[in-house]
Amino acid sequence: MKYLQAVYNKMSGRMKNFIAITIFLLLMCNRIFSQSRGNNTKFQDDRVVIQGKVADSLIRQLPEGISTVTLLISKYPLPSVNMVGVAYKRYEMKVHYNEQFKLTIHPPADRFYMSLYYDLEPVSSHFFWSDIDNIYILEKGDSVNVSLKKDFFLFSGKGAAKLNCESEIYKRNYDSSELFVNAVNNRDYKYFFNTVSHKIDSCFKLQLAIIKQFKNELSVKDQDILIANSYGLRYYSLLREIRQSMGMNGDTAIFKPVINSDDYKQIDFTIGKNVDPENLAQSPIYVSAIFEKIRLDNFLMVNGIVQLPASIQKTFKTIKNQFHGSIRDKLLCLFFINYSRTPTSFDYLEDAINICNDGIYKLYLLDLQERSSVGSLFYNFHLPDPSGKIINLSDFGNKVVIVDFWYTGCENCINLHQAMKKVVAFYKDNPNFIFLSISIDRDKQRWISSIRSGRYVDPNGVNLFTEGSGDEHPLIKAAKIIGYPTTIILKSGKVVSSNPPFPNGKTIFDGGTKQLINLIDNALK
Structure with missing residues (x-):
């Protein structure tokens, strides 16, 4: 040590300054590296990991015994049928029966939404658990393992509680499609709506009971969102089924019996407890169900012919005048997702942009305005x-x-x-x-x-x-x-x-x- 001290004393002032600066720079680099490593660790922790397997033996009947697991990821809280109308990311993985898959996702927001399903074509014409209603809530840092089965998805790991709660809720959602087909064949829509209403009410009570069972594992915000989602699930598929039958199949005979029934008139989306409107808007299904009801309420026919432009105008006015805040913003988004195929809907785009609050829904409307420009050169693919x-x-x-x-x-x-x-x-x-x-x-x-x-x-x-x-x-x-x-x-x-x-x-x-x-x-x- 004394030897080093003697060498240092014999150095020139310039050399001593050089050594001091070098040591200072080395210390700063070490500090920056440590911070960078810490930030990188945080970034790694923010990512979401989803891994698991398809435990459905029907996969073995597929060509080469391979199924495709599909995930749709979006920051927009929407059913998958609407999610594909906004900004979203699609992931696909080919798997054999019980083969492990793993996916790492860069989350688009702190809280975001996932549609998860696997297909069995051509063994079955259905995508299991691909129902438009089955949307799962994810958060930054979640890391889950999932076993996918025909009738149930089971999650474990960080963030699994809310996913298992949702899975239990979806398992008890009532499927009215078979009754609906019978109603169409028998032209007995009033009986159909009355019967289904009582069945979905029973399922709804079970869904609320499930949320209570998971209460200690869920945040208040998650509870509110899942309660709102259950209120939406109560009628969403049913109303959508009726509306699609009229719009796609031209079956306008269903309209009056349903609209005039007491059960339809008693549809109520009022939630008993005091829930923050922001949480209502973050439910994937709740506002979507309200939108389906608005569409049916404003459905206009003259001599059995659908008056689409007039129906669209009434729907927009209802959204504009009877709703406000984040719920209206989301309804405006749904309006254009569903009516963008009808040119007259764009007559209301400027008005919608003006009344929509800043946020993801306004970004969607602005992007829609930009994409609708006529006369621009298309990409020469x-x-x-x-x-x-x-x-x-x-x-x-x-x-x-x-x-x-x-x-x-x-x-x-x-x-x-x-x-x-x-x-x-x-x-x-x-x-x-x-x-x-x-x-x-x-x-x-x-x-x-x-x-x-x-x-x-x-x-x-x-x-x-x-x-x-x-x-x-x-x-x-x-x-x-x-x-x-x-x-x-x-x-x-x-x-x-x-x-x-x-x-x-x-x-x-x-x-x-x-x-x-x-x-x-x-x-x-």
Whole structure:
């Protein structure tokens, strides 16, 4: 030590300063490294881990014994049928029976939402637990293990309590689809609604009892959200089923018996306890159920014909004048998610933006406004067809092109394909019209199988693939596509319409089908 001291004393002042600065810099680097390592640990802890297995032996009957586990992740508290209309992330994993899977998610918000399911096609036409109602709440730092079965999802690990509570609630949700089919066949809607109302009331009481059982494991906020969700589950699927039957199947005979029934008139979404409206809005189902009721309340018919523009106008006015705060913001979002296929809905977009509070719902409305611009150049894509041939947008020159974006498992994509058949047939001999479908499936064989099935697209049409990139493909990002199906009409590589009418007419001469054909005819001129 004395030797080092002697050496130091003989050094020049410049050398001593150099050594002092060097030591100072080394100490600062060590401090910065330690902080960085701490921040990185925090970042790691914020991530959400979901791992588990599908414990359903039916998987063994699938081709090669493989099923696909799918997760939809979004910061928007919505049913999955609406979640795909906003910003969301899709994950897919192929698994065998009891094979472990693991997924690490970068959370889009402190609290976010997950739709989780696995498919059994072609063994079954259903996606187990893919019901639009079964949305799970996740938080930063959650790390769960899940066993997926046909009738129940069982979670363990950090954050599992609220997920198991939700799983128990969903297990006791009443499925009215079989009774509804009987009601349609027998044209006895009043009896159907009366019977179902009593059954869902019994299920609702069980769901509230489940939340009480988990009370000590849930925060007050989580309890409020799950209570609100149970109130929504009480009627959401039923109201949606009735509305879809009228809108998609043209079964307007169901309307008056249901609307005039005492059970319908007694539907009440008032929650007994004092719940923060913010928590009500964070329930995936509660506000969605209110929206379905608003739609039915404002459903207008004249001589058995649906008056859609007038119905939309009344629905918007009800939302604007009878609701406020975060609940109104969410209702506005749902309004445009559900009516964006109807051009007249955009007459209310500016008004909606002005009355919507800042937050995720206003961001959605602003993004919708930007995406609806007409005349902008569309992304000049280069995508393969099933044979591997590369198709470019520029290949179609000045032709009118309808682009349909879809993916396997998308219920509304199937509905659009069925509805669009009349339009495609109408223009089949027109050389200046092209209908092409672009899939965001990540698995090529799954995409080809879906094409061959004819459920989603025309097997003989122009079918293109985003080459396994899914919604990360530059085309999807450039076009700002956040929901499926999305249909865009182009001419000469420019956008003619980013929200063409849904072709819901019984023939090509009525409803949205007539409106869509008029739009295409004008573009062809």
